Each structure stands twice: as structure tokens, then as C-alpha cells.
Amino acid sequence: MPLASPYAEYVAPLQQLCREAAASILCHYASAQAGEHDRKSDSSPLTAADLASHHLLLEGLQPFALPVLSEESEAAVREQARQWQRYWLVDPLDGTTEFLERTGEFTINIALIERHQAVFGLVALPLAQEIYLGVPGHGAWKCAWKCGWQHSGEQPCGNWQAIACRPLRSALPTVVLTSRRHRGEKLETCLQALRASVGQVERAYVGSALKFCQLAAGDADFYPRFSPCSEWDTAAGQAVLEGAGGGIFDLQGRPLRYNRGDSLLNPDFLAIADPAAAVWSTLLNPPQD
Numbered sequence: 001m002p003l004a005s006p007y008a009e010y011v012a013p014l015q016q017l018c019r020e021a022a023a024s025i026l027c028h029y030a031s032a033q034a035g036e037h038d039r040k041s042d043s044s045p046l047t048a049a050d051l052a053s054h055h056l057l058l059e060g061l062q063p064f065a066l067p068v069l070s071e072e073s074e075a076a077v078r079e080q081a082r083q084w085q086r087y088w089l090v091d092p093l094d095g096t097t098e099f100l101e102r103t104g105e106f107t108i109n110i111a112l113i114e115r116h117q118a119v120f121g122l123v124a125l126p127l128a129q130e131i132y133l134g135v136p137g138h139g140a141w142k143c144a145w146k147c148g149w150q151h152s153g154e155q156p157c158g159n160w161q162a163i164a165c166r167p168l169r170s171a172l173p174t175v176v177l178t179s180r181r182h183r184g185e186k187l188e189t190c191l192q193a194l195r196a197s198v199g200q201v202e203r204a205y206v207g208s209a210l211k212f213c214q215l216a217a218g219d220a221d222f223y224p225r226f227s228p229c230s231e232w233d234t235a236a237g238q239a240v241l242e243g244a245g246g247g248i249f250d251l252q253g254r255p256l257r258y259n260r261g262d263s264l265l266n267p268d269f270l271a272i273a274d275p276a277a278a279v280w281s282t283l284l285n286p287p288q289d
Helices: 006-029 050-065 075-081 095-100 185-198 211-218 231-243 278-282
Strands: 068-070 086-094 109-112 118-124 129-136 139-144 158-163 174-179 201-205 222-223 247-250 269-272
Touching: 006 050, 006 109, 006 118, 006 129, 050 068, 050 109, 050 211, 068 075, 086 095, 086 231, 086 269, 109 231, 118 211, 118 231, 129 211, 129 231, 139 231, 174 185, 174 211, 185 201, 185 222, 185 278, 211 222, 211 231, 211 269, 231 247, 231 269
Parallel strands: 068 086, 174 201, 174 222
Antiparallel strands: 086 109, 109 118, 118 129, 129 139, 139 158, 222 269, 247 269
């Protein structure tokens, strides 16, 4: 077990649950109907894989005796969730568009929220057969299932490896992660300001919560987000990133918090591998006293 924290007992059962949900997703990914989907009210796609993973996770989280808010939860559940102080926040298939476009960059996100903070998170990568685990204040880890995901009777391998964010290094390009589809004037202005401060910037296009995992594993430095995304898109990744030494901040420099209003949309944010680096002060606008 990689973890000494109040949440250590969650690791093994949630590792197995992610494996089962991933197997279900991959069955749909390999099927002839993989491209079939509906549209939700916000025009985002909804596939059979989203729903299959959703139902598996709801059932698998029942033994923990905590409420669950999923991206695919009904409106009545979302209304009830406004009163919750401790609950699971889940994205059964983060990166549905990536799933449909066959990039492989989709994840399963499970976060434990306590008093508006993501205190424990798992991000599973079905195609890569990897899972990332993070507990802010305790650490972050990565595990590859060498035994495979396809046989439900197998037990997950325990080859957990500690991961950590890398310091921002002036001698190397600053690696910035962005989505292929989310661009705009705010993003370009941010990147221009970053180039003025650090010099060379290398831009990489990555989908879903995989961006937080790459920051946490020391493979990238920065992920700015200036287009809408929901709380289930970030909570598990925030726990992993904070456990690895990084952070996600709104444009005033405050860590992202959850379930604090009527909307489940996040504000614009900056995900940073090395929050102590002075350069980020040029991109943040803390409130004045």
C-alpha cells in the first residue's frame, strides 16, 4: 500500500472498481457502435460507455455509505448535492469527445469531497492501463497494471510508484498543456505573458484529466483553462496534482473549491506544477485588501 492516511482503506477497492469500469468502457470502445452517441442539454456527447461506467461506479461506491454526484446524475440528485458536505464526485468517462475521436485520451475520475475540498482522488487511464492516486498533504502515486484489465477475476497489481511535480527550470522549455479544441484570446494572451517571462514555451495538446496526471508526474509545467468545464472534470485531478506538490488556482490565486454555489462550473483556472515559482505571479491577480 503506498499510502498512510485516513483514506488508505479506500485504495484497493477503488482501484478494483476503476478497473471494472475501464473494462466496460473498453468493451464499448472496441465495438462497431463506438461512435454512436446522443447529445445532452449542453450539447456535449453522451455514449453508452458513459452510462455503463456511471452505473458501475454508482453501484461500486455504495459500500462507502456516502452520496455520489456523477456527471450523469439526474437533476434531482444535483439539487440534493448542494447540501452535501462529504460525498464522491465522479466523472465516469472524462473526455467523451476524445473517446469518439479515438485519441485514447479519456479517463475515469473519482474524488472524495470534504467541506468543499478534494481530499482524495483517483484518475484511471483505461487504454494506458494506469491509475493515478493523490491525497493532498500525503503524496501522489502511479500504478501500472501489468496483469491487465480485461479479466475481472484478476487482482490489481500493487506496483505503486511515488510521483512528484518538477520544479520550473529556466534552462528548459516550459511545457504547457492545452486541449485541441479550447483556444481563444485569453489563452493566447496568457501564453504571450508566459513567453515574456520564461522564454521558450513548448505546447502539447492533451485531452481530459490526463493533463493533471502529466503535471503530477513531472512531465509538464502548466495547464491554463479559460473555457467552461465542470467540477467533476477537475476534482480528482486536483487531488492528484496537490498530492504531488502542485495546485489548481483561480485567477485570483485561490485553490479551486467545490459545491459552493448554484453552478457546478469551475471558474477559469491555472493548473501549476511548481506553485512556488515566481513567474506565476505575473499571471495571477490576487484581490486587493
